[in-house]
Amino acid sequence: MRDPYSVLGVKKNAGQEEIKAAWRSLAKAVHPDQNHDDPLATVRFTEAGRAYDLLRDPEKRSRYDRQQREAELRRMEQMRRQQAERKATASPPPRMSNEDAEDMIARIFGVDSRGQQADAKAQARPQPQAQAQAQSQTQAGAAPAQDARKSMDDASTEETMPARGTAPGAAIISAIIRRIRGSRARVEKAPDLVADVTVTVEDILNRARPTIETPEGQTIRVPVGAGTTEGQVIRLKEAGHRIENLRRGDAVITVRVAPGRFRVDGFDLKVDLPVTIENAVLGCETTIEGPLGPLPVTVPAWSGSDQTIRIEGEGLLKENGERGDLIAEIRLLLWEKPDDKMIDLMRSLREGLYL
Structure with missing residues (x-):
């Protein structure tokens, strides 16, 4: 639904009296009985009723404000992700060796996750004294032998040098997650x-x-x-x-x-029931449009605005097969044109005069 504060034209910190006054003024202005030529009058009247129903209830109002804040945070997070994806798409991928993701992450962290291979490499690596002895023996050899050995070493280095390639980003992320969680073989969930x-x-x-x-x-x-x-x-x-x-x-x-004819409250459905003054005072029989078709409704005598009429079993379906209720909320309305008799009667009641 649209922002209820905008619908009623009040600020987010408006008090209950201000909200109630704004709804009364708006409901009178957009009521269908006073806007016969406007096909959207019913929609605006219903929207005003929904907005008032939400804001007059402190719990619903607090829940709505909290949901709006959470939705704004989600939108900001989505924008940040989209910006990051655009930057990642626009920038060329970094060139790395063709080592797999586990080896690369192990090199970055300074620890080889493949312990046995690391031990084997450490054992195969010559010690400093052995290297010095080999170097002394090499210097004692003939220069041609040194050149030949150097050429062979260069060739061997070129053959064993890993080709430059690009490691998949998803593989790197997976390796980092496994490294942080301390388990390489365990299957984790995205x-x-x-x-x-x-x-x-x-x-x-x-x-x-x-x-x-x-x-x-x-x-x-x-x-x-x-x-x-x-x-x-x-x-x-x-x-x-x-x-x-x-x-x-x-x-x-x-x-x-989404907003519509009905307002959802759990598994109950709420709908506005416009009633004129004489029908509210004397009571009447009328019909209301339910989710599955028209339903008869009895308006008790002396029914005030915001009084509700509950029709059981006409709401949303629950998992156990039961249905919620349809709750008709009475909205007290004036006639389309002023009535002199009604004006005189109201004046006499307010001023203590009797005709």
């Missing part, structure tokens, strides 16, 4: 893919399968249906990030319900 998916109440009722795109360009279908509501977290095994030599991460999807 990071999870965390994302949001936006659905409507109708999508949940129809068991739709919305899609999201992974950074690798893969399309993932998210199952929604029984047990799905606002803020529900769906974990899809091994559908997240891929990193070489690591088990694929999971996809952790948070469900967000």
Whole structure:
């Protein structure tokens, strides 16, 4: 839904009285009965009601503010990742030896993870005294022999010199993770893919399968249906990030319900029920549009604004097969045009006069 503060035209630190006054003024201005020529009047009126419903409840308002802050942090983190990916794509890959990732990381850390090979290399390496003795014997030899040996050593060096190549970035990351965690052979899991998916109440009722795109360009279908509501977290095994030599991460999807005719509160659905003054005072029988079709509703006599009528079993489906409720919230309305009799009656009640 749109930012409720923007919908009501109040600041984020506005008090409850200011929010209530702003909603009353906006509801009167955009009510469908006073805007017959505007096809979007109902949408604006419903949007105003949703915004007021969220901001008048301290718990819902606090949760919304927290979610907005978290969403902003996620957007900033995504921007940083995208910038890093663009820089990595634009810059040429560094040239390294064709040693594998484990050898390269061992060289950087100063410790060879292959202990047996390191011991063998250490034993094969000549000691300083042996090197000095060999050097003395070499200097005692003939110059031609030295030149020939030098040529052979140069040739051998050229043959054993590793070719220059590029180590795969994913292999380097995997090696670093294994080095930090202290286990080379153990299979580790790549990071999870965390994302949001936006659905409507109708999508949940129809068991739709919305899609999201992974950074690798893969399309993932998210199952929604029984047990799905606002803020529900769906974990899809091994559908997240891929990193070489690591088990694929999971996809952790948070469900967000888009604004519409209904407001989601757990598995209950809330909807506005506009009622005129005479029907609110005397009571009436009317109908309301539920998620599965029209439903009869009885408005009790002397029903004030924000009073609710609960219709059981007309909400979202739970995992155990039960359904939430449909909650109709009464919105008290004035007539389209001023009524002289009603004005006189209200004046007499306020001033203590009786006709």
